[in-house]
Amino acid sequence: MEKEKLSSAELERRICVVKRFKSLLKEQREKFSQYLFVLERQEKEIEKSNVEAIVQHSEVGNGIIENILNVQKVIEPIEKMYYIVNPEASDVDVMKLKDDLGRLQVAVLKQNEKNQIILQDKMTDLNQEIAHFSFNAPYKKSVYAKDENVANYVDVSY
Secondary structure (H helix, E strand, O other): OOOOOOOHHHHHHHHHHHHHHHHHHHHHHHHHHHHHHHHHHHHHHHHHOOHHHHHHHHHHHHHHHHHHHHHHHHHHHHHHHHHHHOOOOOOHHHHHHHHHHHHHHHHHHHHHHHHHHHHHHHHHHHHHHHHOOOOOOOOOOOOOOOOOOOOOOOOOOO
16 A cells, blocks of 8 residues: 655644654653752752751742643643644654653652652651650749739729
């Protein structure tokens, strides 16, 4: 069976879809790499109990996640177009990019779970440390909690 001859316009359209799909996959892969880097740095800061750095890494991570989700919204329709215009879908570069992206997603999930476990352990340790604090003040009662009778009304007449 002979392959159909494509018009130059159709060929250009297919090339544009493939290029855009590849560029989006590369962008998504880069975003996941950035997020993985942030999570690895966050793990070190959790172990150091550096609260400010943990918060900062969380904010950066949330921004990256937002970017990942935005790119994913664009990738899905482009991927559908890619498979429509290229039914064989035998592009090695695309398959490699998708495999890399899948591995990065798994690595990000594992690192995120690891950070959650470490953070939970740190919080448990802090809660136990707080529970063992002795809050015994040198005074039995507060200076403001006296048993004396005090006036209930104030005379404001001149």
